[in-house]
Amino acid sequence: MEPERFSSDSAKAIISQFVGFLLDSYDLTMILSIAPVLAKVLLPPESALLATFNVILSYSLTIIFRPLGSAIFGNLGDKIGRRADLIITVIGLGLASALTSALPTYAQIGIWSFILFVLIRIVVGIFAGGEYSAGHPFAMEWTPYKWRGLISGLVQGGFSFGAALAAVVEGAFIDIYGLSGVENFAWRYVFLTALAPAVIALAIRLSMKETPVFEDVKNKNLIRRTPFFDLFRKPYRRDFLQVMLYMTGMFFFAYSLFAYVPAILEHQPSTFSLGTAETIYSFGTYAAFAGALFFGAMSQYLGRRRLTIIWAILTFILSIPVYYLLFNSAKVGNFVIASLASILIGIITQGPWGIIPIYLSERFKASMRASGVGFGYSSGIFIGGWFSIYVPLMHNYLFTSIDTPTNIWFSTAVLLMIGAVLVGIGQYIGPETLGTKLVEESQKV
Structure with a gap:
């Protein structure tokens, strides 16, 4: 059965996932936005931009392990239920993220500091x-x-x-301790703050009940022996490959904001300080939240497929103009215009993500939904997760006459354009899912 009205259990489930997903992003953004600081702490002195690329690359290496986590915990979620699965993952994610604060520095143990950093990111990626x-x-x-x-x-x-x-927390620490203080010791406190959302999410999940849809799967004896491997068998294999193409483009969308807007704002010819750059970037993330909310709501009326295709076309057209606006305003130090550009990028790149939870849930049967949603979501990482290689390659070999030696605005815009093409094609070859029932019929195919 599916719920017909909101209940306290509905509210708990929604808040739980909001906070849990918040924790995932909190950790990701902390790594990407504080990359210049981590580069000085964990790596030997070298080019500031190259060191930042190395920190971002380390995160790419770790997110490649997210599909492994999706396979393990997705399969588990289809076997034992969603609730128990979520209690395990939030504990692991919170503790692993906070463990970053205990890392020794390069000055203390040399390159082993960076190696330990990568190992922790791998664990974070699995639980995420x-x-x-x-x-x-x-x-x-x-x-x-x-x-x-x-x-x-x-x-x-x-x-x-x-x-x-x-971004707000990092900015606050910079204001309190100064950039030198953050580089010397306060970066550890920044990562310790990840424990707060983890504790909140865990408290909520311990009080939740299993979903009625999964209870229905158990009552109908529909639990599969190998839900994860069923994704790659007919007739579900084509569905998975379509979702993978679509999600690859969506990851290009995501990192066009989260990875490279901070990099554009923090490196020359940008004239902004790190604190100001973080403030401008935070405006984009606020707008991203509003964009996801708007896109999700509109999809209930226009359809998931049609709205996404229209958005992909508009994104392809607007990519270069909006990133040039960000780059040029940072170059001349125009805070207002740079903030406007950040807001537009946040809406453009993150709006389409608003349908991901429901679109992927509608694409897969209840008895294989955790596996399908998790691995389908993570499948975009196989190609999309190497964004930290694509942009430097474009920057160094294709667009050297357009980018500056220390900034990658045009290469980032091209990354978003490629994402728009993949998202548009991915949705075009898939079905409209609006109206799909989340319960599964007794007869398994």
Whole structure:
């Protein structure tokens, strides 16, 4: 059965996933936005931009392990239920993220500091991949039909909200301790703050009940022996490959904001200080939250597929103009115009993410939903996760006459354009999912 109205259980499920997804983004953004600081702490002195690329690359290496987490915990979520799965993942994600604060520095143990950093990011990636495997289905299976689009946008907006919160927290630490203080010791305190959302999410999840949709799967004896491997068997294999193409483009969308807007604002010819750059970037993440909420709500009326295709076309057209606006305003130090550009980029790149929780939940049957949502989501990482290689390659070999030696605005715009093409094609070859029931019929195919 599917819920017909909101209940306290619905609210708990939604808040739980909002906070859990917030934690995932909080950790991600903390790494990406504080990359110049981590480069000085964990790596030997070298080019500031190259060192930042190395920190970002280390995160790319770790997110490649998210599919492994999705496979493990997605399969588990389809076997034992969404709730138990989520309790395990939030504990692992919170502790691993906070463990970053205990890292020794390069000055203390040399390159081993960076190696340990990468190993911690791998553990974070595994638990993060498991977090949305059961989390998105849990929230969507507790949401009444008419509210699916809006709640999908709200849940996904937790990611943007987490990014905004991370930027604010980092900015606050810079204001309190100064940049030198953050580089010397306060960066550890920044990562310790990840424990707060983890504790909140864990407290909520311990009080939750299993979803009625999964209870229905158990009552109908539909639990699969190998839900994860069923994704690659007919007739589900084509569905998975379509989702993978679509999600590859979506990851290009995501990192066009989260990875490279801070990099554009923090490196020459930008004249902004690190604190000012973080403030401008935070505006983009606030707008991203609003964009995801709007996109999710509109998809309930226009359809997931049609709205996404229209958005992809507009994104392709606007990519270069909006990134040039950001670059040029940073170059001349125009705070207002740079903030406007950051807001536009936040809306453009993160709006389409508003349908991901419900779209992926509607694409896969209840008995394989955690596996399908988790690994389908993570499958975009196989190609999209190497964004930290694509942009430097374009910067160094294709667009040297357009980018500056220390800034990558045009290469980032091209990354977003490629993402728009993949998202548009991915949705075009897939079905419209609006109206799909989340419960599964007794007869398994």
